[in-house]
Amino acid sequence: MHAWPASEVPALPGKGRDLRIHDTATGGRVTLDPGPVARIYVCGITPYDATHMGHAATYNAFDLVQRVWLDTKRQVHYVQNVTDVDDPLLERAIRDGKDWVELAEGETALFREDMTALRLLPPKHYIGAVESIPGIVPLVERLRDAGAAYELEGDIYFSVESDPHFGEVSHYDAAAMKALSAERGGDPERPGKKNPLDPMLWMAAREGEPSWDGASLGRGRPGWHIECVAIALDHLGMGFDVQGGGSDLIFPHHEMGASHAQALTGEYPFAKVYVHAGMVALDGEKMSKSKGNLVFVSKLRRDGVDPAAIRLTLLAHHYRADWEWTDQVLEDAVERLGRWRAAVSRPDGPSADALVEQVREALADDLDAPAALAAVDRWAERQDAEGGTDEAAPGLVSRTVDALLGVAL
Template sequence: MHAWPASEVPALPGQGRDLRIHDTATGGLVTLDPGPVARIYVCGITPYDATHMGHAATYNAFDLVQRVWLDTKRQVHYVQNVTDVDDPLLERADRDGVDWVALAEKETALFREDMTALRMLPPKHYIGAVEAIPGIVPLVERLRELGAAYELDGDIYFSVESDPHFGQVSNLDAAAMRLLSAERGGDPDRPGKKNPLDPMLWLAARDGEPSWDGGTLGRGRPGWHIECVAIALDHLGMGFDVQGGGSDLAFPHHEMGASHAQVLTGEFPMAQAYVHAGMVALHGEKMSKSKGNLVFVSRLRRDGVDPAAVRLALLAHHYRSDWEWTDQVLRDAVDRLGRWRAAVSRPDGPSADALVEEIREALAADLDAPAALAAVDRWTELQQQEGGTDTGAPGLVTRAVDALLGVAL
């Protein structure tokens, strides 16, 4: 599966700062110190609907992580999956009377278009669950050999008790885990499971549903968590720098994935930091496909909204905060974009050297994009009120905003 084209990232004078970022597992800030190549895995979409603002906010956060690392002169090895076979996709295809493969391909293509328009840097490896199945089957077989998996009516489950570190990503108690498991794709009430929290590794073939040859597992399809584990281990290995996604993935998805990988390899931890973006609401409720309260990137683009304004709307909120999309949020972003473009259109202006360092400092401090925007606002106001004589300043601001914030002026 191919990703989307990369926009050029301008080079800036000097060098960026090492990133301090909030780690869900420890509950505090950690300073990331990757080697020459920083490694990041971000969980991708289940392609049964278009990209909404919740998706865009999540991928914007991890795009900033990449840009901070690139500014430190590191390479970035970024991997993202596509869950192109799963119950929600099959249910939507059945509801709409369309082929599930065609639906997945259509929505994945639209996602690529949205990411390109928003100038999100693409992953080096963009892997679908279906194409990963040949690598998933041996992992499930290995977990059975280790005594960490068991069969129930043909389905194969992972035993959470096989990982002594289980629970150390989300740090939730058993009652909270059970509630979230029921809400987020688990089956804690299924009779016969050793532990209600045990997640599915391999779903035995069902009538009318797609299935693949699983060797000793029988025909079926993979569970959600093992999919990402197989892709991450194959392309990044253990101990990679950041496991990223929305805050609703901390449990069960990232918790279970970490346990799978840790039992398989005997190493801990799977990732150096577990980083989670906040949720975006509309009309007081979290945007979700099940609720249907969505604002789509593609629809805004069709309505003529500049993608740079959409990106500024996302950047105006700290990545870890929960916030609400409103018409005013978009109007504010459009106004800000207009002011910035007017400021950099002049032939000269106030020196921007200090501004570049302010943006770097803000982003290195747990991706404080609102502080970075405020710094550019101050330079813009100074440009409007007093101007300046530095002929290189407008160009430097343009390059810095593009390189560090992903906004084209």
């Protein structure tokens, strides 16, 4: 599977700062200190509907992580998956009378178009669940043979008790875990499981559903969590720098993925830091495909909204905050984009050297994009009120906003 084209990232004078970011597992901020190559895995879409603002906000957050790292003169090894076979996808295909493969391919293509329009940097490896099955099967077999997994009526389950570190990503109690498991694709009430929280690694073939050869596992398809583990271990290895996604992935997805990998390798931790983006709401409720309360990137683009304004709407909110999409927040972003473009269109202006460092410092401080926007606002206000004589300033502002915020002026 291929990703989308990368926009060029301008080089800035000097060097960026190391990123201090909130780690879900420890509950505090840590300073990331990757080697020359920073490694990040971000969980991708299940492609049964178009990219909505919740998706865009999450991937925008991890695009900022990449940009901060690039500004420190590091390379970035970014991996993202596509869950191109799963129950919600199959259910949507049946509902709409579509072939599930065509549905997945079409929505993945639209996702790529949206990411390109928003100028989000692509992953180095963009990997689908289906193409990963040959690598998933041996991992499930290893877990089973090591006693970390067991069979139940042909399905293979992971035993959460096989990982002594289970629970150290979310720190939720058993009652919360059970409730979230039931809400987010688990089956805690299934009779015969050793622990209600045990997640499925391999689902035996069901009539009328796609299945693949699972060698000693029999025909079937992989569970959700082991998919990401297989891809991450293959392309990044254990102990990579950041595991990212929306806050709704803390449990069960990231908790279970960590335990799968740790039980497989005997190493700890799966990822050094767990970073999670907040949720975007519409009309008082979190945007979700199941509820249908969605604002789509592609629909806004078709309506003539500049993708740079969409991106500024996202950047106006701290990545960890839950916030609500309204017509007003988009209007504010459109107005801000116009002011910035007018400011950098002039032949000279006030010095922008301090602005570069202010934006760097804001983003290094737990990706404080609103503070970065405020710094650019202040420069634009000075340009409007006083002007300046620095001929290099407007170009430097444009390059800074492009390189660090991904917005083309």
